[in-house]
Amino acid sequence: MSVVSELSQVRKKGGKRKPSALHKGDGKAAIFFLGPWFIGLVLITAGPMVASAYLSFTDYSLLEAPNWIGLENYTRMFEDPRLINALKVTFMYVLISVPLQLAAALALALVLDRGLRGLAIYRSVYYLPSLLGGSVAIALLWRQVFGADGLVNAVLAWFGVEGQGWVSHPDYALGTLMILNIWTFGAPMIIFLAGLRQIPQMYYEAASIDGASKWRQFRSVTIPLLTPIIFFNLVLQLINAFQTFTQAYVVSGGTGGPADSTMFYTLYLYQKGFASLDMGYASAMAWLLLAIVAGMTAVNFLVSKYWVFYND
Amino acid sequence: MTSSIRFAGRAGLAWRTSAVLGAGVLALAACNGDSGAAPADDEPTSEGSSSAAADNGDTGNVEIRFSWWGSDDRHTLTQEVIDLFEEKNPGITVVPDYTDWGGYWDKLATTVAGGDTPDVMTQEERYLTDYANRGVVADLAELGLDTSMVDESVLTSGTIDGKLAGVATGINAYTIVADPQMFEDAGVEMPDDETWTWDDFKQISQEISDALGDGMYGVQDYGGNEAGFNIYARQHGESLYAEDGTLGYSDATLESWWQDLVDLRESGAMPDGSRSVEIAEGGPEQSLLGTNSGAMGFWWTNQLSAISSAAGRDLVLLRPPGESEFDRTGLYYKPAMFYSVSATTEHPEESAKFVDFLINDPEAGALILSDRGLNANTEVRESVSAQLDPLEQQAAEFLADVADEIVDGPPAPPNGAADVPEITGRINEQVLFDTLSAADAAAQFTSEANAAIGQ
Numbered sequence: 001m002s003v004v005s006e007l008s009q010v011r012k013k014g015g016k017r018k019p020s021a022l023h024k025g026d027g028k029a030a031i032f033f034l035g036p037w038f039i040g041l042v043l044i045t046a047g048p049m050v051a052s053a054y055l056s057f058t059d060y061s062l063l064e065a066p067n068w069i070g071l072e073n074y075t076r077m078f079e080d081p082r083l084i085n086a087l088k089v090t091f092m093y094v095l096i097s098v099p100l101q102l103a104a105a106l107a108l109a110l111v112l113d114r115g116l117r118g119l120a121i122y123r124s125v126y127y128l129p130s131l132l133g134g135s136v137a138i139a140l141l142w143r144q145v146f147g148a149d150g151l152v153n154a155v156l157a158w159f160g161v162e163g164q165g166w167v168s169h170p171d172y173a174l175g176t177l178m179i180l181n182i183w184t185f186g187a188p189m190i191i192f193l194a195g196l197r198q199i200p201q202m203y204y205e206a207a208s209i210d211g212a213s214k215w216r217q218f219r220s221v222t223i224p225l226l227t228p229i230i231f232f233n234l235v236l237q238l239i240n241a242f243q244t245f246t247q248a249y250v251v252s253g254g255t256g257g258p259a260d261s262t263m264f265y266t267l268y269l270y271q272k273g274f275a276s277l278d279m280g281y282a283s284a285m286a287w288l289l290l291a292i293v294a295g296m297t298a299v300n301f302l303v304s305k306y307w308v309f310y311n312d
Numbered sequence: 313m314t315s316s317i318r319f320a321g322r323a324g325l326a327w328r329t330s331a332v333l334g335a336g337v338l339a340l341a342a343c344n345g346d347s348g349a350a351p352a353d354d355e356p357t358s359e360g361s362s363s364a365a366a367d368n369g370d371t372g373n374v375e376i377r378f379s380w381w382g383s384d385d386r387h388t389l390t391q392e393v394i395d396l397f398e399e400k401n402p403g404i405t406v407v408p409d410y411t412d413w414g415g416y417w418d419k420l421a422t423t424v425a426g427g428d429t430p431d432v433m434t435q436e437e438r439y440l441t442d443y444a445n446r447g448v449v450a451d452l453a454e455l456g457l458d459t460s461m462v463d464e465s466v467l468t469s470g471t472i473d474g475k476l477a478g479v480a481t482g483i484n485a486y487t488i489v490a491d492p493q494m495f496e497d498a499g500v501e502m503p504d505d506e507t508w509t510w511d512d513f514k515q516i517s518q519e520i521s522d523a524l525g526d527g528m529y530g531v532q533d534y535g536g537n538e539a540g541f542n543i544y545a546r547q548h549g550e551s552l553y554a555e556d557g558t559l560g561y562s563d564a565t566l567e568s569w570w571q572d573l574v575d576l577r578e579s580g581a582m583p584d585g586s587r588s589v590e591i592a593e594g595g596p597e598q599s600l601l602g603t604n605s606g607a608m609g610f611w612w613t614n615q616l617s618a619i620s621s622a623a624g625r626d627l628v629l630l631r632p633p634g635e636s637e638f639d640r641t642g643l644y645y646k647p648a649m650f651y652s653v654s655a656t657t658e659h660p661e662e663s664a665k666f667v668d669f670l671i672n673d674p675e676a677g678a679l680i681l682s683d684r685g686l687n688a689n690t691e692v693r694e695s696v697s698a699q700l701d702p703l704e705q706q707a708a709e710f711l712a713d714v715a716d717e718i719v720d721g722p723p724a725p726p727n728g729a730a731d732v733p734e735i736t737g738r739i740n741e742q743v744l745f746d747t748l749s750a751a752d753a754a755a756q757f758t759s760e761a762n763a764a765i766g767q
Contacts, residue, residue, distance in 0.1 A: 062421040
C-alpha cells in the first residue's frame with residue numbers, strides 16, 4: 001500500500017504530462033500483474049476460507065455430503081477436554097518460547113552489530129536454523145538429539161548425570177519443542193540487525209558525552225528506538241508460533257504424545273479432520289484459532305500504544 | 313519400471329492437488345445451494361469428474377486406478393503384479409496410485425470428497441466400516457467376485473450389513489514373538505505356549521529381567537495396541553466390540569489387563585514409561601527384540617521376518633498366554649488388509665476382474681507371496697508356500713497350527729473405530745507414567761471409545 005502511495009507521489013513530482021494516458025496503460029498492466037495473485041487469493045485462500053466457514057456449521061465426514069447442524073460444532077468445543085488441553089499446550093509454548101526466542105535474537109543481533117570481521121558469514125550461520133527449523137529433517141534430528149541415547153544425554157553423561165528420553169517423557173517433551181523454536185531465532189535476528197543499523201550513531205555519541213554507561217545507552221537509546229522492530233517481530237513470531245505444526249507432528253510421530261503433552265492446537269485440528277473424519281469440527285476449530293490469533297494480535301496493537309516509540 | 317513408478321508418483325501429487333481443489337469447489341457449490349439444509353442422502357461424489365478422469369484412453373481401452381500404501385518393496389512388487397494383469401487382460405490399464413501409510417488415509421478421504429475415488433483401493437479393518445457405511449465402496453458379492461477359496465471366518469470380517477465391502481488380502485495374527493537365545497542366556501526355560509497363564513508370563517518376564525540385569529527386559533510394553541486386549545477379552549468370553557456394534561467387554565476385564573502391564577513395569581520386567589514410549593515409536597528395528605535387549609513382545613505374525621532381521625537371529629512365535637486359562641481361546645485371524653471397489657466406479661466389471669486376479673490368480677499370488685499377509689485364498693496359499701522364506705514359513709505354519717483352536721473371528725469394528733487405536737495409545741501412555749491407575753484407565757477408555765463409536 002505504502003509503495004503505491006509513494007509511487008503516485010513520485011509521479012506527481014515528475015510533472016504533469018498526460019496523467020490520464022499513463023493511468024490507462026497502468027490499469028491494464030496492473031491487472032495483468034495482479035492477475036496471478038488474485039487468482040491465487042480466490043482459489044487458494046478465499047475459496048477454502050469460505051468453504052471452511054460453511055463446513056464449520058455442518059457435520060462433514062469428507063466421505064458424505066456435509067449436513068447442516070448449526071452451532072453444534074462450536075458448542076461442542078467447550079466440552080472437549082482434549083481441546084482445552086491443546087489450547088493449554090499451545091499457549092504455554094507460545095508464551096514461553098516466543099519471548100525467549102526474541103531475547104536470543106536481540107542478544108545475537110547486538111553482538112553481531114559490533115562490526116565483527118566476517119559478519120556476513122556469522123549472519124548466515126545464525127540464520128540457517130530459521131530456514132531449517134520448520135522442516136521435517138530437523139524435527140527428526142531433534143528426536144535423535146533429545147532421545148534416550150541422544151547427544152544431550154551423551155553430554156550429560158560426561159558430567160556424570162544420567163539423562164533420560166526427553167522427547168518421550170510427558171514432563172519434558174514440550175520443553176524440547178520450545179528449545180527448537182528458540183533455536184530458530186535467525187529471522188527475527190536479521191530484522192533486529194537491520195533495526196540496529198537504523199539507529200543514528202549521534203545518539204550514542206551524545207549519550208556517551210553525557211557519561212552514560214554501555215548498559216544505560218542500551219536501555220535508554222537502543223531499546224526505545226528499537227521498540228517498533230521488537231513489536232513487529234513479536235506480532236510475527238506470535239502468529240507463527242500459534243500455527244506450529246510440523247515440529248510437533250514429527251517429534252511426536254503424529255500422536256501429540258506422550259500422553260497429549262505435545263498436542264498442539266493445529267495437530268489436534270488435523271487429527272480431528274483427517275483421522276476422526278470430523279471435518280466440520282476441524283473447520284470450526286480453525287475459525288476459533290483464527291479468532292484467537294486475531295484477538296492476540298489486536299491486543300498487541302492496543303498495548304503497543306503504551307510501549308512502542310515511533311521516532312518520526 | 314522405475315520410470316513408470318516415478319511418473320505415477322507425480323501423477324499422484326496431481327490427483328491430490330486436484331482433489332483438494334475439488335473439495336473446495338464442492339463445498340462452494342454446496343454453499344450456493346439452498347440456505348444450509350444440505351441434503352443428507354445426496355451422493356457425495358460427483359460422477360462427472362471421475363468419468364472424465366477415467367476415460368481418457370483410446371476407445372476400447374479401459375483405465376482403472378488402484379491405490380495402496382506401503383514401502384518401496386511393495387510398490388515394486390505391486391507394479392509387477394499390475395504388469396502381469398495388463399499382459400493377461402489387454403484393453404485394461406491399471407494406474408498405480410500409492411503413498412506411505414501415514415499419508416494414505418488423508419489422501420483417500422480427500423480424493424473421495426473430491427469425487428475422484430480410486431476404482432480399486434486397499435482398505436484396513438478399522439477404516440473399512442467408515443467407508444462402507446457411507447456408501448463409498450461397492451458390494452463385491454454383487455459384482456460377482458469369486459470368493460469360494462477364501463477362509464470363511466476371514467470373509468465375514470469384510471462383511472458389513474450383509475454386504476461384502478472388502479475381501480481380505482491375507483491373514484495375520486497378533487501374538488508373542490520370543491527370542492530363544494535370550495531365554496538361554498537368562499537360564500530360563502521356554503514356556504509351553506499351549507498351557508501358560510498370564511501369571512506364568514509375568515513371572516517368566518521378571519525372571520529374565522532379573523537374570524540379565526541392567527538394560528535387559530523380559531517383555532516390551534504392549535498396552536498401546538487394543539488387539540492384545542481383544543485377545544484377553546475373548547479369553548474371558550467377552551470381546552472388544554460386540555456383534556451389535558457396541559463395546560463388548562466389562563471394565564473389570566480391561567482393568568485387570570492394564571493392571572498386568574503396571575505389574576510388569578513395576579517389577580522391572582518391562583522398561584519404564586519414557587523408554588517404552590521411545591521404543592514403541594521405533595518400530596521393529598528399535599524394538600527390544602530387534603536390539604537384542606528383550607526376550608518377548610507382542611507383534612503381528614507378518615512382522616516376524618522384519619524383527620528377526622533387525623535382531624540378527626531367528627525368533628520364534630508363541631501362542632499368547634492364557635489360551636487355556638479361562639473360558640476359551642482368544643487368538644484370532646486378522647485380515648491384513650482388504651481390497652475394495654469404489655461404489656461409483658465407471659468400470660465395475662474391470663475393477664472386479666482386477667480384484668479377482670489379485671486374490672485368486674496363482675501367478676499373482678506367487679509375486680505377492682506374504683507381503684499382504686498370508687494369502688487368504690487357501691488354494692493360492694498352498695501353491696506358494698514352498699517359495700516363502702523360512703521365517704515366513706514358520707509364520708504360515710503357526711497360523712495353520714492354531715486354525716482349529718480359533719473359535720471365531722471378531723465382528724467387523726463399528727463406525728468410528730478408526731479413533732480407537734489413538735485412544736488406546738494415549739491412555740496407555742498415561743498408565744505408563746502413572747497419571748492414570750489401571751481402573752481409571754479402563755473407565756476412561758470405555759467412555760472415550762463409546763463416544764468415538766457413537767454410543
